[in-house]
Amino acid sequence: MPAILEVRDLRKSYKNVEAVKGISFTIEQGTCFGLLGPNGAGKTTTIEMIEGITPPTSGEIRYRGVANNPEFKTQSGIQFQATALMDFLTVREVIALFSGFYQETLSLEKLTQLCALSEFLERPAAKLSGGQRQRVLLALALLNDPQIVFLDEPTTGLDPQSRRNFWQLIESIKAQGKTIVLTTHYMDEAEYLCDQLLIVDSGKIITQGTPKGLLREHFGFTYIDLPEGAMAADLLANFEHSVTATGVEIISHNVDQTLQTLIELQVDLTSLQIRNPTLDDLFLKITGQNLRD
């Protein structure tokens, strides 16, 4: 797949802060690219430099192979976290208002169908639920039928069902061949939606790859979780493990063998849980902190 966006040695310094310290990556057309990192990692600064909102201190951004490509402006769409939605206008009126910024836009019918707006098209923006508000913000980002769409933490604050619904919307947009650049604090969201991930911390790339590839690369083991009290403390020395808030987490390189040993040691296995490492585990391992802290 051809690259739609190439970023080379991008840097941004503010007065006392080096927010982005030389970041390079490529985004392929038609994929969902996830940018992850703890608070203050440099995600927003990086995205805003790509979007043309913040000028880089140095580095190069190429859209479809061309630096400072004027096509970027007309072919990109941005979903902001908090666009002032003109609360006294209805959704239909908000869309009509924002349509005035573009020469060509998708029809209201198409947007309504794409972002599932029909049930609240006539409702004032102030009366929307969190999930509905995000769908309107997404519709505004898609107004000019962009080739590349930037979504900044689009599901923060939504309930689980609304998050799932929003994921389906993003999938259907991707299915149209559009490229999606997503920043998120949710690892399950990144794992579900993203083809490629870039994890940044303190303005630098820590690792990048596909969600599955990163997990394979960083974890050759399985977790066996036991609740507190299931195993006598002196037996723990038989296992590579870490103590968690709720019990103990055994790191097993051979599940059959570990289970056999646990049985031989007469450990209470009633509440045992076996789980594969997730992106949350990866994040904790490589940044030393939880993404949502």
Ligand SMILES: Nc1ncnc2c1ncn2[C@@H]1O[C@H](COP(=O)(O)OP(=O)(O)OP(=O)(O)O)[C@@H](O)[C@H]1O
């Ligand atoms: N306009 C600014 N002036 C000075 N420092 C800034 C400015 N904008 C960002 N920074 C600093 O640059 C660093 C990176 O900030 P940035 O907002 O890009 O991080 P982030 O990864 O998006 O964080 P979050 O997840 O909290 O949004 C932080 O230390 C931040 O305080």
